[in-house]
Amino acid sequence: MIRYPFLKERATIGVTAPSSGMPHELHELLKAACERMEKMGFSVICGDTVWSQNKAKSAPAKKRAEEFNRMMRCEDIDFIFPPWGGELLIETLEYIDFENMKNKWVLGYSDVSLLLLAITLKTGIATAHGTNLVDLRGEYSDQTTVMWQAVLTTKESESILQHSSEKYQKEWQFDQPTSCIFNLTEETDWKTTINNKVKIEGRLLGGCIDAVRHLVGTPYGDVRNFKENVIHGDPLIWFFENCDLSTTDLRRSLIQMKLAGWFEDCSGIMFGRSPVHASIQGYTAEDVYHELSEELHFPIIFDIDCGHVPPQMTFINGAYAEIESNHGKGTVLQHLR
Known part of the structure; x- marks a missing residue:
């Protein structure tokens, strides 16, 4: 059966970059997105990988996987939210610890979707394909994007309806x-x-x-x-x-x-x-x-x-x-x- 995580109020978000991180000139975008999350009542913990980008990846594959594994196991992190996608997440798969994952949401799209699909197929844990963290740095979100939080706070056995954008x-x-x-x-x-x-x-x-x-x-x-x-x-x-x-x-x-x-x-x-x-x-x-x-x-x-x-x-x-x-x-x- 599928195991559904649940996003609790005032959750702690772990931000890690299993694909691409943020080059120095874009650090302000991620800082703004993290500040927006904090204004919404979340706590944010950023890993080292999110602040670096070299040769089409945030860090070597093992380092990316180790940071992701740590956040998935950490009792103090409730939800994993990469900053955005990238190109070479597939390099990390052989180092991802699918056997010891805790039941928590991972949200993203683009290259991150490869990890999302692999997690669900390997473990039966539901994963969320939706907005990137950096796209939530605005004063508000449009009516389609904003539904990410309602979806992730839907409880097991409940249902959630979304409508196409205008x-x-x-x-x-x-x-x-x-x-x-x-x-x-x-x-x-x-x-x-x-x-x-x-x-x-x-x-x-x-x-x-x-x-x-x-x-x-x-x-x-x-x-x-x-x-x-x-x-x-x-x-x-x-x-x-x-x-x-x-x-x-x-x-x-x-x-x-x-x-x-x-x-x-x-x-x-x-x-x-x-x-x-x-x-x-x-x-x-x-x-x-x-x-x-x-x-x-x-x-x-x-x-x-x-x-x-x-x-x-x-x-x-x-x-x-x-x-x-x-x-x-x-x-x-x-x-x-």
Whole structure:
């Protein structure tokens, strides 16, 4: 069964960088985010890794893993919140102590989603795919992003409902930050591959496809064991978002997942909005979604609130979800059971 952590009031947040840390010129962003957390009533403990960045990583793999392991075991830390993603978290997996993890939330996205998915598949502990810590440094959060706290304070056996955003950010404007950090200017429009109204149910799993695809065929990506021994036959709903992959690389990655059995007993797939828009000889990401939907005989919902084109909902790896998309608007009802 899935084990759900719970975020208590006045919790202590452990900030560690299992992927990328903050280069010196960006330290003020993290300091501002930590100060915002403290104003919200949290205590914050930052590890050494968050303040350094060299050769595409915050620190050597063993050091990153040791700091993460320490925070996961520490009785005085309730919740792990990396500052953001990065590139090379996969180097740490062989040093992560999956056997002695305490039941506490880990929240993030991008490269961090590889660790989130590995934790849930290996241990049955639910993990949270949602906002980065540095994106919470504003005076307030938009109505979609702000739900992270409500989701993480949902108790086991309870449910939490989220609605699709009203608007999303087309591109980053770092020289024009808003009070909620994001420049939300474009109308959100969830799309589907079959018709204007879709409902799917199942256990959520997913993350940034650039990263999580590398779990295929490893001990950290054993989806079949998870289905048989943790969720006992419940269907899956996969959620993915694409940061950098070309259209053809996206297609190759999804076919590899299909051949590895990741999409067996699956009721649907969701894809977040992507900053990658270039087609290859007229071949687009939307073509990929439609082809995959036809091959797998289930609906695909895309351009949802997930990933590198904010804002994003908070999805719980392992939660039982009811997803509805109706003429461009969506709801996500997650049951922590």
